[in-house]
Amino acid sequence: MIRVLIVDDEALVRAGLRMILDSAEDIEVVGEAADGTEAVTAVARHWPHVVLMDVRMPRMDGVAALREINRSPEPPKVVMLTTFDLDEYVHGALRARAAGFLLKDTAPRDLIAAVRTVADGSAILAPTVTRRLIDTFAGHGSADTHAARRRLALLSGRERDVASAVARGLSNAEIARELDMSETTVKAHVSRSLAKLGLANRVQIALLVRDAD
Structure with a gap:
């Protein structure tokens, strides 16, 4: 059973996510939190496998x-x-090694599939999400061209x-x-590349490739 914690400052969003996840036989929602501070406490209390967390919240953001x-x-x-209205938060989440990004209007079956994928150890980023992040953050990486090429x-x-196709x-x-x-x-090539490069998700691969150009 995949244990999930839902974190969002809007009660209706949490209720909607819970309803979707409760429909899956292999997923159990073990708790909810309304902000980042509550999320940290809830993780220690419930030991979830996966946390679905809003980026922008009061007191402590995602x-x-x-x-x-x-x-x-x-x-x-x-x-x-995320709704992508605050891309600087998404950039911060990338650097903090988020396991993935989902739009809040993700279809129910895709949400369930994403939770299963992440619980299985893979990152989840919809192609549209990947493209948006690459377009937004290309050229903002910390690695210079030579360093990026050495890593690749x-x-x-x-x-x-x-990796080039991912980019x-x-x-x-x-x-x-x-x-x-x-x-x-x-999928196997992507997984091996993540392990070799010490990266968390395919967007980080894409940004590294862009840095190497």
Whole structure:
């Protein structure tokens, strides 16, 4: 059973998310929190596997809460919920190693699938989310071109091909068609690249590729 904590300052949003997640037999909502401060306490109390957390909240925002949560010995996977009206928060969440980003209007089945994916150890970023983040933050990375190229040299040729496609905001299905490989193989290349580069999600791969250009 996947244990989930919902964090949002709007009660109606929390209720909607709970209703969607409660419909899945393998997901249990173990708690709710209305701000980042409550979220940190709730994580320690409920030990969730996945946290769905709003970016913008009173007292302590989602990014600050993510940093606090990630200081614990075995932190849960934190997926940030956003409407993209405050991109600087999203950038902060990227740096704080969020496990993924979801739009608040994500379809119910996609939300459930995202929770399962993150609980399984993978990052979740919809292609539209990836493209928006890349467009917003390209050129704002801390690595210079030579350093980025040295890091990418750790990847195999095929892994670099996949990374380049990720940088263009392509989904796994689109990459599979373009590179003539299965989606399972694409996912494996992405996972190995994340491990080799010490990154948390595919957006960080995309930004590294952009830094290397």
